[in-house]
Amino acid sequence: MALTATEAARQRFLRTGRGYARREVDHMRRRVAASLLVIERNLGEALPVTSDEIRLAVFPWVTGGYDYEAVDEFLERAGRIVSAYERAQAGYELAPAKPFQRLTSDEITGLALTVVFRGYNLKEVDRFLNRVSGTLYACETGRPSPLVDASEVARKVFPISMRGYAEREVDDILDRAAETISRYERDFARRSETGTGI
Secondary structure, eight states: OOOOHHHHHHOOOOEEEEEEOHHHHHHHHHHHHHHHHHHHTTOOOOOSSOHHHHHTOOOOEEETOEOHHHHHHHHHHHHHHHHHHHHHSTTGGGSOSSOOOOOOHHHHHTOOOOEEEEEEOHHHHHHHHHHHHHHHHHHHTTOOOSSOOHHHHHTOOOOEEEEEEOHHHHHHHHHHHHHHHHHHHHHHHHHHHHTOOO
């Protein structure tokens, strides 16, 4: 379910015997609400908090703190929205952090991603990467694939779970996959237009 700026601003968490420090969580909640407001109103300003900051947020454990499961769920919802917004910005795909390295289906099959305390949901990532691998295999054998296109890969957002894959590793793979598939798509389109076959 989508999270609005108003909901984020009004969000309240139950206190438990041991939980996340309230002051730090409330500060993050206010930054999230401000970011969602920028997104909803299309203000064109820099977001007060990035998706990386949301995903990597760590709070001290204290007596009488906020229920960690409720806070993690809130951050997961917020992170997905902010990440999707960041990926949709003009120029996102035009400024790769590293030189292009073609990704292969065999490389996806042999991946050994790092599992961390809090990261991308394992099952969701594995399921999506299976689709990416199938798409790459089809492209490598000269056939366009309907499994997933470059745009979907570039904008894919995963839920955050306790004990998940390291976000940066998965994001790097997705960036390479999106660029690789995009190049195949352009090649297939060019060959189709020139009548050289696929």
